[in-house]
Amino acid sequence: MKIFISIASYQDPLLESTIISAYESSKNPENLVFGVCDQSSNPLDIDKFSFKDQIHYEHIDPLLSEGPCWARAEIQKKFTNEEYYLQIDSHSQFEEDWDSYLIKYINKIQEVDSELHKNPIITCYPRAFEVLDYDSHKFSMNRDDKNTHVITFREDSMFIKGNFCRQIGAISNEEITHGFLLAAGFIFTTSDFVKKIPYDPIFYFYGEEISLVLRAFTRGFGIFHIPEAPLFHLYTDVTDIKRKLHWDTSEDEGRDIKWHQREEISIERLRKVINNEINDEFGLGDTRSLQDYENLCGVDLKNMKVLDKQKAYTSEFISKLSWQDSSF
DSSP states (O other): OOEEEEEEEESOTTHHHHHHHHHHTOSSGGGEEEEEEEESSSOOOGGGOTTGGGEEEEEEOGGGOOOHHHHHHHHHTTOOOOSEEEEEESSEEEOTTHHHHHHHHHHHHHTSOSHHHHSEEEEOOOEEEEEEETTTTEEEEOTTOOOEEEEEEOGGGTTSBTTBOOEEEEEESSSSEEESOOBTTEEEEEHHHHHHSOOOTTOOSTTHHHHHHHHHHTTTOEEEEOBSOSEEEOOSOOGGGOOOOTTOHHHHTTOSSOHHHHHHHHHHHHHHHHTTOOOSTTSOOSSSOHHHHHHHHSEETTTTEESOHHHHHOSHHHHHSOTTOOOO
16 A cells, blocks of 8 residues: 655755655555655755655756645646555654554544545644754654644634634544644545645645645545654754745745735635635535534634634534544
């Protein structure tokens, strides 16, 4: 059972260590296929990877980059119907046997006879790691946190740009929970996700995650959170490995279309998705409705209203739902 790993990287010195960690920590590394879009000034030397034949690598001049969603859409062109799809950020580290752990949970969820369980998306904001010694790839993983991490809306950042709201992690005491939001830096799902919800390259940054979850939800996919997600994410920059971001002035000044213009286009694109004004694969599906989504999360995205704060901002409601239930 092969896993396609999508890694969009922008000027990230940790890209190499992320690829190595995924491979070396895997129980079945021969089943991994990497899709890497490296938007950087210094390309990787792919020939030095012993598993280079498993890597689809594309190097892009940062000046030509159109943003993270564009890069992830480019990567999906390399997808060749692998059974599973894993999307991560380029500054990640992996737990031992991470692949068998995630497949075990996918299989467990799929044992339930319902459409949303047959099309599961496992996601969360992963636990953190710290860089101890960059040159020797020594990292400290936060393994003490064994909780199930869910994602909720962030109360102080609702509708900050049109329909767009920020998200935040929360804790559940349940082993598995349903979810209503996803993290683009950790998505593990089946091949149907790439086929039915291909990445929309028009999005830039704001709107990426909520548009994905709405397109997935309305097509019958189920969002799930599991305990001890087996990878770790670098959330804070370390002084000696700081990286430029796509919207840095020094990176953006040479482009014809500036980052803030792409962001405006992205926010408008989200409005069109929510108002069902896009009629192709990049719009909403017809298996479930926005009303169904509103009932689950307590937020009316179309009219920009929070209807149930407990549902929207805490893990209480989704934690009380049985993960095996599909009646909501």
